[in-house]
Structure formats: C-alpha cells, structure tokens
Amino acid sequence: MPGSLTASVVNVLLTAVARAGADPRRLVGETRLDVAGVPVPGSRVPAEAVTELWNRAARAVGDPDFGMNLGLSYEPGRFALLDFLFLSSGTLSEAFGSVVRHIDLVTTGGSYEMSTSGDLVTLTRRMPAMDENRHPASAALGWQLTLARAAVGAPVRPVSIGMAMPAPPRHRDLAAAYGTKLIEFGQDANTLTFRRRDLDRPLLGADPALAALLRRTVSRLRHGEGRPWRDRVRSFLAAGLDHDRATLRAAAHSLALSPRRLQQLLHEEGTSWRQELEAERARLAVELLSGTGMPVAAISARLGYADVRAFRRAFRRVHGRTPQEYRSSIA
DSSP: OOSEEEHHHHHHHHHHHHHTTOOHHHHHHTSTTOSSSSOOTTOEEEHHHHHHHHHHHHHHHTOTTHHHHHHHTOOTTTTTHHHHHHHTSSBHHHHHHHHHHHGGGTBOSSEEEEEEETTEEEEEEEOSSTTTTHHHHHHHHHHHHHHHHHHHTSOOOOSEEEOSSOOOSOOHHHHHHHTOSOEEOSOSSEEEEEEHHHHTOBOTTOOHHHHHHHHHHHHHHHHGGGSOHHHHHHHHHHTOOOTTTSSHHHHHHHTTOOHHHHHHHHHHTTOOHHHHHHHHHHHHHHHHHHHOOOOHHHHHHHTTOSSHHHHHHHHHHHHSSOHHHHHHHHO
C-alpha cells in the first residue's frame, strides 16, 4: 500500500495490542517499521509496514474482528487535528466533509470521497490491496461512526455499509456493531451511506471560531510542504533532541523517507544530516549552558550524546573550550 501514515495511527494500534495482553514492541520489531520501539510523535511511517503490523497484531491478539473492534472503541482526539476538525464542525455533513478534505493529515494513499444521490449521502474509502487492508479498513469504518456518535451524543445509524472484504461465515456481530443489517461484502471500496437528514444534525461541540482556527492551521501545514529538506530537518531537530531522536533513521521516519534518500536530498542542498545535527547541538548547547542551570551531564543527555565525554569533545571542537569552561566564562 503506497503512501504513509502518522505515528498516531501506529500508537493507537499498539495501545490496543498492549491492552489485549500482547507485546507491542515485539510486533514492531517483526515488521518493516525499521525503528526501535514506537515511532516518535509527529513522524510518518511507510503505509506498507503499518499494513503488516495490523495483520500481525490481529493474529497476536487472536481477534478476527480486531480492526472493527479497535475502530468502535476509538477514543476521539487520538488523531489530534483531524479529529478536532470533525468535532468542531457545525453539522455531521460538515464534519465528514472536513475529514474527506483532510484525510492526508493521518494517511496518504488511496482515495476518500463524499457523494450525494437523492436523499442519500455516501462516504467512499478506496485503499490499494483491500484484501491485505481488511483490518485498517474495518477500523476506519468504526472510527468514523465512533466520531459521529461522540459528536452528536447519540447513536448514528447508517442506511447501509459496503465492505471490500469477502463475507465472513457469520456477520451478525458486524451488523450489531455498525448499526445496520444492510452490509454488502465484496465491494471495490468501503462505504458508509447515510440519510441526508441524519447528517444535518448539529454537533454538541460545534465551534465556528475553533473550526476556522484549525483550518488556518491546516493551511499553514500545507504551505510548509514545499520547504527545502534542510529546513524540514531543522524543524525536526528544533522540536527536541534525545538519544532516540538524534539519529538519521528517526529523522527519515519523521519525513516518511528512507535514511539513504534523506541523505541524498540533503546532499543536493549542500548539507548533510551530520552537519545539521551538529549545528543544532552546538546552538542548543550554548542556549542551555548560558540560560539554564542544568548540569553538563543532563545537557549531554538532552542533546542525544552517548556520554558526557562525547559532548565535551564535540563542544570543544566547535567552541574551543569545554562546556564547563564556557559556562564559567559567562558567569
């Protein structure tokens, strides 16, 4: 499945795995996520690796309806900006429309559409390799219904549901969970169909001012997509450094790239990961030494160095003195 997903999707999935008694870090280690442990917040992860994680997770917890159950137990707000765009909208129709327009905040790949036919409104989510994506597709249906129910504070029942997966031997549980007996399997996409009047229902948390603010935030994020890779790496570094984040691999995952590709892009802009990392460390080291009373050892850890000696050597190379000497000189 081409594209990428935000770390928030992975973290929701791994939280469900842990609650079911399985080991989330072991599952991550068995997949192509290629990171040690849980992806850092704000990063993006290759979608094919997450698809593999979904399927392994379902087997690990022994739940054939893992995706459906996760979606229906979803806690609104876990997808941050996208959820808040939904919940602050005026009506369910506006809320679903905002998700359709901004689904790439959470996942890229496939398509998401909203169409009207007479008195019916249909949401259509197409994903590559739908057979492989049965669990995430079922979770997406549950996520939409859970958000809708939370937003209006009452059951929201679709007229019908279409599912790309083959029909299971029994699907009574699906019908009860999704709130409709009309479920059509073997479709070319997953669909939710509602009556138009049901989508005209006002939302409990409708907040036009907040909704406008969130849309401006999305616009700023969109504008930043064309920034040079050097600036994107600097933004990643400025968001905080520690031992896990101060690596090329962590930065590459945050940008949905391979480490090798990120190095190539930085080289084309006349810099490198090592240059950017050391420049940010040098800047932040001076800031912490002069503006805080943090011990040198704590600053070393904050900057992601393996030990204090490595920090001292790096600082002396840039500033011609040790961190302690620098701090004494400005006291």
